[in-house]
Amino acid sequence: MTKNKAKAYWKENIRYLIILLSIWFLVSYGAGILFKDELNQFRLGGFKVGFWFAQQGSMYVFVLLIFVYVRLMNKLDKKYGYDE
Incomplete structure (x- = not known):
């Protein structure tokens, strides 16, 4: 593995x-704190949307982002030959 290839891998x-x-950050801090008043005008499952994001939504997004990261890293590993 060349040094340039490893650098490009880590940069990506x-x-x-x-x-x-x-x-x-935008989902947890933005939707749960900064924009909660605007989002609280809407309801999701009987709860105000801003409250929902602050209590549960950011955790769901975090778990979803973990799966997205795993998929992106698998593709990146194949691209740079680390998929053995």
Whole structure:
């Protein structure tokens, strides 16, 4: 494995992490705290949407992002030859 190939692999990996963690931050902090008043005008399963995101929604999004990350990393491993 060349050094340049390893650098490119980690650069892409870090980019994925930044994007996915930014999404999680926006959902957990943004939807649960910053935009809760606007979101609370709507209801989901009998609960205000802002409250739902603060209590449960951010956890569901986090678990979903874990599966997305696993899929992205499997593709990245195949791309760079780490899939053995």
